[in-house]
Amino acid sequence: MPIAARAAPETWGNRVNHALLSWQVPGLETSGKSGDGNRGRSIQPVTGKWQNVTGTGSVVPFSSDAMRTDKPLLDPLPPRQATTLGLSCKRFLKQNMKITNLLLILVTLASVVIFPNGAWAEPKARMMKAVVVHQYGGSEVAKYEDTPRPEPKENEALVRVIASGVNPADPLIVSGKYAQQFGTHVPLIPGYDIAGVVEQTGSRVTKLKVGDAVYGYPLMGGGWAEHAVVTEGETAPKPKSLSFVDAAAVPLAALTAWDALIDTAQLKAGQTVLIHGGSGGVGSFAIQIAKARGARVIATASTANQDLLKHLGADVAIDYTKQKFEDVAKDVDIVLDPVGRDTLARSYAVVKKGGIICTLVARPDPAQLEKFGIRGASIAVTPNAANLAEITKLIDDKKIKPIVTQVLPLSEGVKALEQAETHHSRGKIVLKIADEPKE
């Protein structure tokens, strides 16, 4: 599986519904004390200020005439007390009727002037620009449009997104091919890499603070938008040495390379690693991480990207269009495979006994693993704040850097999807959403 594939509790779709719900009729919060019968209707004056005096010995408070029902909202008062109270209320109302009516008229007029479209009953959700997918399909289904801003939950922070990375996962999610496995549903916003500034935090967020510059991998996407929500487990402080655009190229791809080489294969200094697709998003980080850990790196890419493999630090660069990698790479400790099919099939034989193949796009064949006495792993990356913080250190120590080869505006989501699904990107593509803030 190419991406996390964890069934998530909710998608952006749910988050939007939640946001819309919480924006409905906020006036009710003030009058709708629990069990008072007013919740869910319309904005009401406080109970008791307006009363319906029956004159029959009991007082039944109503919110207004419009709210009148036969069912008392409070227990009736004892008859004597009620009569006295009823009379004084009658007198009060008679004396003040003119003022009350005048006040009512003024309030009504003011509401019409201030909220001409009845907006006070249903305030509009705060909107943002985003790339939104309303139905699964090809890149053309991605629409650049206004959409409600997500509302952070208790454990989430709202981030003003400055830039968002592009990954092959984006067209895959948009296609809906694995909607069930990934737990996605439309409408959705693609975007699994963000770099931005924290604008709001939920009550259970402890580490992130408003104004923090962060980057991260939101498991359920939503990055191709002016605002996105993330949990603390999905983010880390943005590397100080990178712009937001460069930082947005890092999280998902670098975390995948880290997961495969460090967490799964447990790469050690002096080992030899074969990295297929070394010029792509994951491969370009994998080469640098392996070199930073003291490994010898053999990497593959097409003719046009041989220079990049060398620039990234590969000890041996193989042009897979001209040469069979198995003629060059032998007895390697680790293979990182982001390609699959024939490339994976031919890789088993180049791994030394006890070595490992980590594939991002397939399941290693158990028969082949057994035949060569090697191990295999299918990588399914998930957000990991601790690993991302390690990556941040390597970046700020100038050990690794993102290779951003194309920067597009947010309105070019379709173009970004088209490029990502070629599986021949050089380095990373990034959507620039807002101007770089001053830090």
Ligand SMILES: NC(=O)c1ccc[n+]([C@@H]2O[C@H](COP(=O)([O-])OP(=O)(O)OC[C@H]3O[C@@H](n4cnc5c(N)ncnc54)[C@H](OP(=O)(O)O)[C@@H]3O)[C@@H](O)[C@H]2O)c1
């Ligand atoms: N399982 C996971 O958790 C996970 C996480 C991230 C990514 N993925 C998957 O891993 C794959 C790679 O991701 P990415 O972001 O690195 O993609 P990418 O940026 O599109 O890079 C793909 C790279 O593969 C190279 N390539 C294509 N055909 C090749 C071949 N036959 N032999 C060697 N190299 C070849 C391309 O180089 P040339 O242009 O020079 O051909 C390109 O550099 C995607 O399918 C993605 O969905 C999975």
